[in-house]
Amino acid sequence: SQTIHQWPATLVQPVGSPLSLECTVEGTSNPNLYWYRQAAGRGLQLLFYSIGIDQISSEVPQNLSASRPQDRQFILSSKKLLLSDSGFYLCAWSVQLGVYYEQYFGPGTRLTVT
């Protein structure tokens, strides 16, 4: 069965510090991968999605970046964090089943920028 991992689970970082969040998927190949952010009490905001290695699309211009160095690895980074970067970061993957897609989410990383 497929499994998605995210780490760390929680993170407290000062403003201006760098960020690296990692997501890996097991049990599938060539998945579509996604990074979402959820601010407190809000819906999910799609940040990046990737259909393959080194193929990344950004949905929201900001100080975050994403990379996909391997088929099942997706990394979210920042060189200098802002207070507004605080939130719950979720990695997800999707697979096409017939005519439908199903999307599965990781456990998330709670980031607090102080």
Next chain:
Amino acid sequence: LAKTTQPISMDSYEGQEVNITCSHNNIATNDYITWYQQFPSQGPRFIIQGYKTKVTNEVASLFIPADRKSSTLSLPRVSLSDTAVYYCLVGASGGSYIPTFGRGTSLIVHP
């Protein structure tokens, strides 16, 4: 991408049936409808998906009228553990799948 509109919040009581309606007036021919459930501090979890008419699984039912401009998620006999945020999404089956989440419906089930 088709935009969806859902009630912001709903309240219910244990044992009742809950129906959450989502409007998607500009749904495209090849779009299908998916519902997710999210508990606090967890990622959304797939509940049910459909294209037209009615779909039922062990968790819920999804009703889609012929014009497909809306859909209704039906949760039979809810319990306290069904308290969560429910999201309705529409997305195309071809090409890249880029699901966009709205604010969802916060369902609170009372004892």
